[in-house]
Amino acid sequence: MTSTRIQSYSEQTDVSNEERTDEERAPEREDTCPECGGDLVADSEHGETVCGACGLVVEEDSVDRGPEWRAFDAAEKDQKSRVGAPTTKMMHDKGLSTNIGWQDKDAYGNSLGSRQREKMQRLRKWNERFRTRDSKERNLKQALGEIDRMASALGLPEDVRETASVIYRRALDEDLLPGRSIEGVATASLYAAARQTGTPRSIDEVANVSRIDEMEFKRTYRYIVRELNLQIQPADPEDYVARFASDLGISDESERRARELLRNAKRKGLHSGKSPVGLAAAAIYAGPLLTNEKVTQAEVSEVAQVSEVTIRNRYHELLEADDDAYAAA
């Protein structure tokens, strides 16, 4: 039940996620230059350590600890990066980041002068800005990795992942994450994206590849749909047909019949209120029945993750609707 939570931060940067394409190899280490006493800056690009003031190259740390790949924009970086944020509990940085105390006291407990106070105020502000920026970035990276993993486990195409990441970014931008797990929102985003792009996966399927449990997943899904005003129409049963059919190795003819049944049912409004997956499962069972192909309810139930009872109920309705259609014609 307990999974990763995102800490809420009061002060947020107004930098939007999209425009973070700048080079993020900030100076990694600081020391003082033996010549001029200026600050040393690690230039990992060239594997050198140089003095920021006089430019003296100090051949000290020539091992490039950075990644071996290059990225030219944020998206590419997300894609190439093989590392994510470390698994975190409660706080993205495990509380390791710098915190500047709010009391305007020095290390000995003496009050600071007004100049110093002002300075600390500024430092606090910027420290906080960088930290939240960082946290969002890591957050996003981890989420995208998660989305990618689940998407490939579900065999979802690229455009779904992109849609999912867009949804996730929106959730992040609108501060919907505090109090929710990254995995949860990532899972929900993916599920929503899959439905929006007409390649739906059932809740069970998605839940199976997600690290969070089903309850939380559904809760989170409802939440982000509501908060982001996502327009998601009920899944079309027909969208499931192709996948179920191929999973069961059903003939094209049977699959075609299944689709017909569904279209008929839809025209009659038979599908409203019923679960699309159940309908699809029923059709995938009834289709082969009409072409004398053998498929058992148990098999369909297995691949569609729908109970046999539901399949029975639905497919009766489907056939009835079909008869009526023939009678009317």
Add this chain to the structure above:
DNA sequence: ATGGTTTTTACTGCGTC
């Protein structure tokens, strides 16, 4: 919280191979 609807679970009887 509640009530109505849908789905699932569990069990039973029937026919067939």
Add this chain to the structure above:
DNA sequence: GACGCGGTAAAAACCAT
């Protein structure tokens, strides 16, 4: 006797109110 199938009742899950 195992299997596929149909039906039923009760429980659980879902959804709008």
